[in-house]
Amino acid sequence: MNNYDVLIIGGGFAGATSAWHLAKKGLKVLLIDSKPWNRIGDKPCGDAVSKEHFDNLGMPYPEGEQLEQKIQGIKIYSPDNETVWKVDGEGFEINSPAYTQRLLREAQDRGVEVMDQTTAMKPIFEDGFVRGAVIFDRRKEQQTEVRAKVVIEATGYSMSFRSKLPQELPVTELLDDRDSDIAYREVGITKGDIEDPGYLRIFINQKASPGGYWWYFPKGKNKVNVGLGIQGGMGYPSIYTYYQKYLKDYAPDLERIVVKGGALVPTRRPISTLVWNGIIVVGDSAFTANPVHGGGKGSAMISGFCAAKAVLNAFEVGDFSAESLWETNVCYNERYGAKQASLELFRRFLQRLSDDEINYGMKKRVIREEDLLETSLKGDLQLSVVDKAMRVISALGKPSLLFKLKTVAEYMKEMKSLYKEYPRSPKELPIWKARVENTLSQFEQSVK
Ligand SMILES: Cc1cc2nc3c(=O)[nH]c(=O)nc-3n(C[C@H](O)[C@H](O)[C@H](O)COP(=O)(O)OP(=O)(O)OC[C@H]3O[C@@H](n4cnc5c(N)ncnc54)[C@H](O)[C@@H]3O)c2cc1C
Missing domain, CATH: 3.30.9.10 (D-Amino Acid Oxidase, subunit A, domain 2)
Structure with missing residues (x-):
């Protein structure tokens, strides 16, 4: 009874998107959330989501009360x-609980089992694989074991499931x-x-x-x-x-x-790997929010989508190892993660600016609106624009700000290209991760 193909922990935007994309695909899927049904999706949020996310992922637009x-x-x-x-x-300013519950209802109508008021208490971890979770059903006051070939952990910022895994697993990465x-x-x-x-x-x-x-x-x-x-x-x-x-x-x-x-x-780059043996981490728990504006609903959806795609392929070959689920990383980093990593550097730079510098930069259009849009869409800060601005501002007397901006743009480009070389298998992860960390510390030295 308690054996599933997929167990999704958390029914926020990330978990609900995975469930929606996994529905009616011939898999036995269970989604659990600690909250009562009518509060799922109800979390403090600005509720603004760009339209492109729905288009890119083939998701329904919010409508009616949503x-x-x-x-x-x-x-x-x-x-x-x-x-x-x-x-x-x-974009849309949405009613988050209404839209999330709509996704869950549609997934449920297409065969996904949804249990509200149910919390994953701890992982079942055997032979180096996540094999399920011990769950607590508040309504029945009952603790049971649920076994699954793959667990999708979508617990939001709490990271409440992955944090209980053995700390040597890469998916337990902490947040500064x-x-x-x-x-x-x-x-x-x-x-x-x-x-x-x-x-x-x-x-x-x-x-x-x-x-x-x-x-x-x-x-x-x-x-x-x-x-x-x-x-x-x-x-x-x-x-x-x-x-x-x-x-x-x-x-x-x-x-x-x-x-x-x-x-x-x-507000950083995504977790260095979203997957390990038997587990995929998505949404805020995988640090998928945009580092500059903190919007995380669209990218939570992207990670949920990538997870579902990888799960379906893993079932084709009957392999649920990190190696097999790895394509989640490739999918996510291509669609969003690389941009996030580059924007993390931009965020670190912006946070150090004074109000005077921001006033000056915006007034003189050191970066123009369209470049800001380009930067936020793609994570590229165009050097040609910076070069041009550099000449103008040097003449006007704020060269240090511009010099730093040029350095930031160069590091952003470097970080993005590191993500283009994202490892194709778990074995290469430690070396690649060390390169990312090295670039980050060099960046910190350069913009101090
Ligand atoms: C104040 C604020 C404003 C924001 N504004 C915006 C905005 O305007 N636009 C935007 O795109 N993003 C915004 N964000 C970010 C956005 O809210 C998040 O990035 C996004 O909601 C993350 O979705 P998620 O599914 O990963 O996590 P969540 O929405 O947090 O969902 C996690 C779910 O997991 C459940 N859960 C947790 N642990 C367990 C467990 N052990 N067992 C069972 N269930 C569990 C929780 O009950 C919850 O329902 C804002 C965030 C904040 C704090």
């Missing part, structure tokens, strides 16, 4: 509010607190109508949100998701202190609060 606002683009405000960049790009963002948001009703609700607003200000930014994301004409992120591990005051102090500056029209809460987001 869609709160169609997005046309983003307005980015400089710290002194004097420069506003408008970057166009389609400084490579995370502490984020808090409230969703509420506004006093009047929101102007231009099709545009998300992002406010950069190192005083009001050190190492992060404030956001104001309309959810229709009279509802808004407003919040901020700050860099973790820096010993800053609590996130709520910033929220209370600066809320009036960024959302003076917020009136009645509907929901509030905070959580953490990883």
Whole structure:
């Protein structure tokens, strides 16, 4: 009874996407989530997701109650509010629980078993393979063993399953607190109508949100998701202190609060391998969020999709080893991971800039809106643009900023090409990982 082909732990965006892509493929799949059904997908989030993710993965667009606002683009405000960049790009401001539950319902209708209020307590680990989990069903107050050929761990930032595996396994990689963002948001009703609700607003200000930014994301004409992120591990005051102090500056029209809460987001390159024998890690647990803006729903979907694809191929050959599941890494890094690794360097650079430098850089268009878009889409900071800006700014008297930007662009390119050479098998992982870490420490020396 308790033998499955695939056990998915966690029904957030990552786990639900895997379940959706594995449904009706002839496999016996079980998805469990600790939360009661009506709260699955309900986690602190800005809820903005770019349309391209749904298109690229063949996923349904949010609709009806799942869609709160169609997005046309983003307005980015400089710290002194004097420069506003408008970057166009389609997306959705979604109702996350409603959309996640829709994916789960569709997967369930196509044969995936879903158990809510059920927690994976610890892994079953035998002969170097993950073979399943000991689970606890809160409704029945019952602990049982579930065995599976492959476990997809999608436990979000908690990493609550993979953290209990033997520490020598590469999938137990830890997160440095400084490579995370502490984020808090409230969703509420506004006093009047929101102007231009099709545009998300992002406010950069190192005083009001050190190492992060404030956001104001309309959810229709009279509802808004407003919040901020700050860099973790820096010993800053609590996130709520910033929220209370600066809320009036960024959302003076917020009136009645509907929901509030905070959580953490990883802001680095993905975990060096998403797979090991019998296990695939996806979503926040695999550090798949975008290092610059912290958006992680789209990339959680990509990792969930890549995991499902690799699982189907593994069942074709009946091999569930790290070697066989390896294509998850190749798929993910090609689609997103390489860009993430390069953006991690950009994020580290941006976090060190002063408000003055950001004001200056945005005003003088050291990087232009379209280059910022290109950088965030592809993880490439074009050297030609930097070279051009370099000449202008040198003449204007801020050469050190530009010199650093040029160095950053070079390292971003190098990091991306390292990811193009991602190992084709687990054996080559340690050497490749050492090269990545070496590049990172050289980068740190160069931009100090
Ligand atoms: C304040 C804030 C704002 C954000 N804004 C945005 C945004 O605007 N756009 C965007 O794209 N991203 C945003 N993000 C990031 C985004 O929320 C995450 O990257 C994304 O939701 C990760 O999805 P996931 O499926 O990996 O994890 P989660 O959504 O965290 O899902 C994990 C699931 O696993 C379950 N679980 C955990 N452990 C167990 C266990 N042992 N057994 C059973 N179940 C378990 C949990 O109950 C949960 O349902 C934001 C994050 C924060 C904190």
